[in-house]
Amino acid sequence: MMIFRFRMVAVLFGLMAGLLWTGSLLAQEPVTDNDVNDVAKDLFCPVCENVPLDVCPTQACADWREVIRGQLAEGQSKRQIIDYFALQYGDRVRAKPAQQGFSLAVWLLPVLAVFAGAFYFSRYLRGLKQNTAVVAPVKTVKPVANANRPVTEEYLARVEEELKKLK
Amino acid sequence: MLPDFGYATLVVAFLLAIYASVAAFYGGRQKDHRWVESSRNAIVAILPLVTLACVLLIYALVKGDFSIDYVARVSSRAMPTYLKVTALWGGQAGSLLFWNFLLAVFTSAAMLRQWDRQRPLMPYVLAVSAITQVFFLFISIFVENPFTRLAIIPLDGQGLNPLLRHPGMIIHPPLLYLGFTGLTIPYAFAMAALISGKLDDGWIRATRRWTLVAWLFLSLGLILGGRWAYDVLGWGGYWAWDPVENASFMPWLAATAFLHSVMIQEKRGMFRMWNMFLIILTYLLMILGTFIVRSGVISSVHSFAQSAIGPLFFGFVTLMLLFSLYWMTRRWNELSSKNQLESFLSREAAFLLNNFLILAILFATFWGTVFPILSELFMDEKMTVGAPFYEQVNGPLFAALLLLMGVAPLTMWYRSSAKRIGMQTRWPALAALIFVGVLFAFFEVRSWGALLGLWIVALAAILTVLEFWRGTQARMKHGETAWTAFSNLMARDRRRYGGYWIHLGVVVMAFGIIGTEFFQQETQIRLSRGESVSVGNYSMTFNGIRRYAGADDLLITEAEVSAFYNGRLVKNLRPRTELYTRTGQPMTIPAARSTISDDFYVLLINWEETSVNSAVFRIYVNPLINWVWFGTVIFTLGTMVAIWPDPASQTSVAAVRPRRPSLAAGD
Numbered sequence: 001m002m003i004f005r006f007r008m009v010a011v012l013f014g015l016m017a018g019l020l021w022t023g024s025l026l027a028q029e030p031v032t033d034n035d036v037n038d039v040a041k042d043l044f045c046p047v048c049e050n051v052p053l054d055v056c057p058t059q060a061c062a063d064w065r066e067v068i069r070g071q072l073a074e075g076q077s078k079r080q081i082i083d084y085f086a087l088q089y090g091d092r093v094r095a096k097p098a099q100q101g102f103s104l105a106v107w108l109l110p111v112l113a114v115f116a117g118a119f120y121f122s123r124y125l126r127g128l129k130q131n132t133a134v135v136a137p138v139k140t141v142k143p144v145a146n147a148n149r150p151v152t153e154e155y156l157a158r159v160e161e162e163l164k165k166l167k
Numbered sequence: 168m169l170p171d172f173g174y175a176t177l178v179v180a181f182l183l184a185i186y187a188s189v190a191a192f193y194g195g196r197q198k199d200h201r202w203v204e205s206s207r208n209a210i211v212a213i214l215p216l217v218t219l220a221c222v223l224l225i226y227a228l229v230k231g232d233f234s235i236d237y238v239a240r241v242s243s244r245a246m247p248t249y250l251k252v253t254a255l256w257g258g259q260a261g262s263l264l265f266w267n268f269l270l271a272v273f274t275s276a277a278m279l280r281q282w283d284r285q286r287p288l289m290p291y292v293l294a295v296s297a298i299t300q301v302f303f304l305f306i307s308i309f310v311e312n313p314f315t316r317l318a319i320i321p322l323d324g325q326g327l328n329p330l331l332r333h334p335g336m337i338i339h340p341p342l343l344y345l346g347f348t349g350l351t352i353p354y355a356f357a358m359a360a361l362i363s364g365k366l367d368d369g370w371i372r373a374t375r376r377w378t379l380v381a382w383l384f385l386s387l388g389l390i391l392g393g394r395w396a397y398d399v400l401g402w403g404g405y406w407a408w409d410p411v412e413n414a415s416f417m418p419w420l421a422a423t424a425f426l427h428s429v430m431i432q433e434k435r436g437m438f439r440m441w442n443m444f445l446i447i448l449t450y451l452l453m454i455l456g457t458f459i460v461r462s463g464v465i466s467s468v469h470s471f472a473q474s475a476i477g478p479l480f481f482g483f484v485t486l487m488l489l490f491s492l493y494w495m496t497r498r499w500n501e502l503s504s505k506n507q508l509e510s511f512l513s514r515e516a517a518f519l520l521n522n523f524l525i526l527a528i529l530f531a532t533f534w535g536t537v538f539p540i541l542s543e544l545f546m547d548e549k550m551t552v553g554a555p556f557y558e559q560v561n562g563p564l565f566a567a568l569l570l571l572m573g574v575a576p577l578t579m580w581y582r583s584s585a586k587r588i589g590m591q592t593r594w595p596a597l598a599a600l601i602f603v604g605v606l607f608a609f610f611e612v613r614s615w616g617a618l619l620g621l622w623i624v625a626l627a628a629i630l631t632v633l634e635f636w637r638g639t640q641a642r643m644k645h646g647e648t649a650w651t652a653f654s655n656l657m658a659r660d661r662r663r664y665g666g667y668w669i670h671l672g673v674v675v676m677a678f679g680i681i682g683t684e685f686f687q688q689e690t691q692i693r694l695s696r697g698e699s700v701s702v703g704n705y706s707m708t709f710n711g712i713r714r715y716a717g718a719d720d721l722l723i724t725e726a727e728v729s730a731f732y733n734g735r736l737v738k739n740l741r742p743r744t745e746l747y748t749r750t751g752q753p754m755t756i757p758a759a760r761s762t763i764s765d766d767f768y769v770l771l772i773n774w775e776e777t778s779v780n781s782a783v784f785r786i787y788v789n790p791l792i793n794w795v796w797f798g799t800v801i802f803t804l805g806t807m808v809a810i811w812p813d814p815a816s817q818t819s820v821a822a823v824r825p826r827r828p829s830l831a832a833g834d
Contacts, residue, residue, distance in 0.1 A: 032691075032692070033690075033691035033692060033693070033783065033785075034689075034690055034691055034692075036691075037689075037691055042555075044551045044553065050407075050409050050410065050551065050553075052402070052407075052553065052554075055401070055402035055403075057401070057744075057753045057754075057755055058753070062773070090548060090549065091548055091549075091550055091551075092539075092548070092549040092550055092551045093551070094550075094551060094553075095551060095553035095554070095555060096553060096555045096556060097538075097550050097551070097552055097556065102542065102545075102546050103542070103550055105538075106534065106535065106538045106550070106552055106556065107556070107560075109534055110527075110530060110531035110534055110535075110560050111560075113527065113530050113531075113534075114527045114530075114531075114564070117523055117526070117527060118523070121519070121520075121523050125508070125511040125516065
């Protein structure tokens with residue numbers, strides 16, 4: 001009895017595992033063009049100049065997209081496929097330069113430049129503010145006096161001036 | 168016979184240009200006006216000579232004189248006449264000849280118009296523009312001679328590259344070249360101011376309109392290039408941050424910074440050195456842009472060395488850089504500012520911030536464009552810097568620039584109070600927030616980047632419209648009717664309100680750009696006849712396909728599909744592919760249904776005769792894209808308003824003198 005029951009359980013488990021396995025096979029949907037394009041978007045055509053792989057109309061690129069389709073069907077990830085292409089055709093096929101090694105420079109330099117520029121710019125302005133604290137009284141020109149008047153009055157002043165000229 | 172004659176006219180023009188530059192410089196130094204006038208006559212004689220060369224080449228193109236190498240390359244018997252004419256700029260040698268022609272037009276025009284007004288500057292204006300002309304004529308004569316003959320005369324030419332047989336591509340290069348060559352004029356005046364030591368604002372006032380005209384052409388050239396890409400290249404977009412695009416975008420950025428910062432100099436006499444720097448940068452980037460496009464350096468450093476044109480351009484850029492730097496350092500002390508910034512809540516500081524942001528975008532773009540060249544030089548491995556880099560780095564900078572564009576007109580010269588700016592932006596900011604809230608609640612906009620961008624766009628739009636509103640209101644208080652008040656407002660200060668129109672155009676374009684950047688939908692699918700697919704609110708049914716021979720060697724495959732919007736048939740579309748069988752070059756021509764809210768854009772990707780009943784389509788829904796083109800129209804009209812000459816200043820020479828300082832919030 002015990003043995004029979006054990007067999008039953010084993011068979012049941014076996015059946016379940018088998019079902020799961022075939023189920024997973026059936027559930028695996030065919031790779032769509034959109035899946036392929038999603039990977040191809042981040043690659044550049046290895047032969048044309050600056051054409052993303054997903055939109056390149058040449059036959060060579062159509063073949064490369066089929067390679068991607070095949071690799072996706074094998075279950076490879078986007079990253080693996082991009083790395084494969086970079087290995088085969090060089091780093092130039094990456095649409096986004098890798099954020100490591102020499103190509104890290106392409107990302108870092110603009111950021112550094114913006115910060116350096118912002119730093120210089122703010123120092124320049126601050127320096128001026130200290131200067132003008134001393135100079136300001138001499139420079140009291142009309143617009144400063146106007147500063148707090150509502151803007152329409154300035155427009156009125158200008159309009160009046162222009163009307164005067166017309167006469 | 169004809170090629171010899173054409174070549175001879177170029178050689179004579181070249182010799183005249185050399186003479187003009189030397190004579191003008193000598194005359195300027197010796198204060199001998201006879202030399203300068205002789206130089207002017209030489210410059211004015213170059214124009215008809217170069218024009219003649221262009222006419223001869225066009226004649227050869229139309230007649231189909233295939234003994235000329237250039238004609239055999241870009242023309243063919245079967246091409247329609249208008250394409251034969253525009254083939255003048257369809258290839259390298261012809262483009263450079265055309266460049267020479269446009270430069271001669273601009274130089275002569277500037278010369279004749281400014282001759283009496285800016286006499287002390289003229290010798291060096293002549294010298295500098297003549298040097299530029301010498302360089303380009305040199306290339307046309309010794310490196311890229313458009314009149315080179317073939318030993319064996321072919322029966323027919325190869326014809327124009329099919330990608331270039333599009334109206335957008337026919338107008339786009341001349342506009343870019345007009346922009347490029349036009350920027351030579353303000354540079355020549357700036358250098359003349361440096362060399363002659365006449366460092367007042369004369370050169371800026373004399374060239375303001377030239378710069379604006381050149382800038383408008385450059386802007387239109389860039390946008391039409393985008394339109395061409397959208398209509399012909401078949402990838403669903405209009406701007407890809409391609410190195411060639413960047414090459415023309417960089418001088419545009421520098422010129423935009425210059426157009427803004429000159430206002431500080433005119434108003435406050437400050438940043439004179441900075442403006443010199445900006446116009447020099449613009450000129451160098453313009454030459455560099457021509458170099459990048461023309462030398463082949465982008466495809467590879469190695470192809471750069473194959474043609475002599477690359478090293479020559481590189482040499483010329485270096486030469487002009489050193490020349491400009493030398494004169495800038497010589498005048499360094501004389502150029503230092505008389506005045507100082509008083510507050511960083513002022514119009515001056517706002518312009519400076521604008522310059523900072525634009526130069527940051529310029530730097531990132533420059534770096535991304537030259538990085539592949541550097542990596543190939545130093546790492547022996549070519550890299551690609553694609554659109555994602557530019558979008559991530561430049562996107563936030565553009566957003567900041569847009570915000571500044573909205574707020575900056577509220578600042579006043581010298582200083583303004585934070586309180587007042589706060590009062591003036593409070594309600595618009597709230598209104599913009601409500602707008603974004605509506606988008607969030609009812610239109611399911613969930614991307615934070617897009618919401619922030621749209622908030623900035625709405626705020627900038629409201630603030631810009633309010634500028635017009637306030638001005639009109641103020642005039643109406645003096646008894647003018649609404650329309651008179653509005654039109655007088657612009658007539659009185661074309662430059663200022665033209666500028667605001669341009670801002671409004673930019674805001675509208677930004678709205679469209681955010682729409683397509685963040686909400687583009689796409690799918691690619693194989694459909695059998697009668698099958699449908701849906702994308703967003705649209706669906707599409709594939710009705711049929713046919714293949715037929717077109718003009719020349721063209722093989723056209725055209726699909727017919729029906730586009731439905733919310734289940735209702737809106738348009739039958741015919742996307743097609745064209746194959747130029749002789750060269751094997753494929754083209755994918757999209758078909759689109761355009762509305763104010765979006766484009767339904769279909770590409771026929773693939774169809775084989777073996778699979779009669781099914782074809783592969785790529786479908787894009789591009790939201791708000793037509794706002795980009797619509798914004799361009801506003802932008803252009805605004806620039807025209809700003810360029811339009813004042814009736815008063817047209818007749819009198821005195822108008823060149825500084826105008827009376829105004830108390831208004833800006834100019």
